[in-house]
Structure formats: C-alpha cells, structure tokens
Amino acid sequence: MTTNQLIQNIQKKKSFLCIGLDVDLDKIPPHLLQKEDPIFAFNKAIIDATHQLCVAYKPNTAFYEAYGLKGWKALEKTINYLNENYPEIFTIADAKRGDIGNTSSMYAKAFLEDLGFDSVTVAPYMGKDSVEPFLAFEDKHTILLALTSNEGAFDFQTKTVDGKELYKQVLETSKTWSNSQNLMYVVGATKAEYLADIRKIIPDSFLLVPGVGAQGGNLQEVCKYGMNSNVGLLINSSRGIIYASNKEDFANQARYKALELQQEMEAILHK
Numbered sequence: 001m002t003t004n005q006l007i008q009n010i011q012k013k014k015s016f017l018c019i020g021l022d023v024d025l026d027k028i029p030p031h032l033l034q035k036e037d038p039i040f041a042f043n044k045a046i047i048d049a050t051h052q053l054c055v056a057y058k059p060n061t062a063f064y065e066a067y068g069l070k071g072w073k074a075l076e077k078t079i080n081y082l083n084e085n086y087p088e089i090f091t092i093a094d095a096k097r098g099d100i101g102n103t104s105s106m107y108a109k110a111f112l113e114d115l116g117f118d119s120v121t122v123a124p125y126m127g128k129d130s131v132e133p134f135l136a137f138e139d140k141h142t143i144l145l146a147l148t149s150n151e152g153a154f155d156f157q158t159k160t161v162d163g164k165e166l167y168k169q170v171l172e173t174s175k176t177w178s179n180s181q182n183l184m185y186v187v188g189a190t191k192a193e194y195l196a197d198i199r200k201i202i203p204d205s206f207l208l209v210p211g212v213g214a215q216g217g218n219l220q221e222v223c224k225y226g227m228n229s230n231v232g233l234l235i236n237s238s239r240g241i242i243y244a245s246n247k248e249d250f251a252n253q254a255r256y257k258a259l260e261l262q263q264e265m266e267a268i269l270h271k
Helices: 003-013 031-033 037-048 068-085 101-114 128-135 166-174 191-200 219-226 250-270
Strands: 015-019 056-058 090-097 119-122 141-147 183-185 207-209 234-238
Touching: 015 090, 015 250, 031 037, 037 068, 037 250, 056 234, 068 090, 090 101, 101 119, 101 128, 119 128, 119 183, 128 141, 141 166, 141 191, 166 191, 183 191, 191 219, 207 219, 219 234, 219 250, 234 250
Parallel strands: 015 056, 015 234, 056 090, 090 119, 119 141, 141 183, 183 207, 207 234
Antiparallel strands: none
C-alpha cells in the first residue's frame, strides 16, 4: 500500500484509527476457547465488526509467538484474511525487530514478503545497517521506534547527547538512510508534548501513536501537536477496543468502542 492510498482511505472513512490485535487467551470470551483456532476466531470477529471504522490493524507478534506454532498459524490466517477480504486496510506487524544486516534481511522477508504485511516496526538502536534491509522493500513501510509511551523511555530516548536529545538524533539520522521516504515512526500518545518538536524534524511522515485509551493518552492533544496536512497519524487502540466485553457480544461492543473513537476523529478532521 502506498502512502497516498493510506491517505485516501483516511479521507474516505473519516478515520485514522489503528486497532491492535493483541490476543490474550486469558482475556478473550470463554466460549471461543472451544473453537479449533480461538485466536483467529476472535480476530475474525473483531475485524468483521470494526473494519469500516479503522484504516489499519496491528497484531503485536509477541501475543502470537507466545503460543508457539498455533500462534504463528493464527497470525498467518489473520493477515491472509485481511489481505484477501479487506485489501484497503493497512497492516502492521508490531514485531520491533532490528539486528545486523543479514539477520534484518531475513526478518524483513518474513514479515513483508512471506506473511505479506504492509509494514513492520523496527528498533533503531543498531543503526543504519540494521534498518536499511527493511527499507529495501520499496513498496512497504518501516515504522521506526522514535519516542515510546512506556515509563522506561526516559532511560535512554530523552537523554541529551552532544546537546541534543537522543530521539531527535534518531529522527534526523534516519532521514539520511536509503529509501527513508518509506519510514514511519512510533511516538507514544503519552508523549504528546514532544510532538511539536518531532514535527519540526519530520513534518511529512506518518506517526504510529499507541497509548490512547488504556495507557492514558489524549487524542485531542496528540492531534493538536502531531497532525499535518495529510493527517499523518495512525492512532492505535488495543485493549480499549478488543476487550470491551468478554461475553458473546464482544464483537459488537468492540464496534461501539471503535465507533466512539472514529466519531471523535471525524469531528477533529471536520475542524
């Protein structure tokens, strides 16, 4: 999916919502546990109920890896279902990979080619040669961790090195890498006050923003400081939507929660 196609879908749906598919078998409705593949059954129901209200889905791969082969099979079935039935949806493998060049090439192949995701999250700590193998897939996107929403982000990301915060150096350096036009960036919603400075460095890039909802991030604040002329935001909500109910009405309740966010986004876009 090209950036222009993503922008067009945002305009069409009046939404920049990304739904995180972080499936925990201890939290899904108990009646699904009787299914042959409860993870996929849960995902399919959530997707069918919410796809008209969002523009992206983001499975966090840890929630699938934790269940071994069955988890990977469920992830594969989920991405195949999305690609076959809702090809307008932008798909994100939240894998947070990043290693030396040849290893990164294999990670990139696994998620962007074999599984067929549109994008993958990547950690920048090992630098250029750990990220450019992902960027070599010119029709795909690499989403770089820039300033994350967790408490530990302050351990390193905001430290000043040679007079400048480390996350700003990551942003500036990443712009020099091959095919950097295909970079997006993760910026946590709980760091909304940093967005104005971030936009000075990367005014046109899309930002994937987790942390709205369960983690306490404020949508209005994120949009105030982070939105650009093409919206430029993918606001992720996971637990607040997919675990709205653990009863048989779980998909409908997820839709209601997604609709609330979509309507708030539509109002912001209207302004």
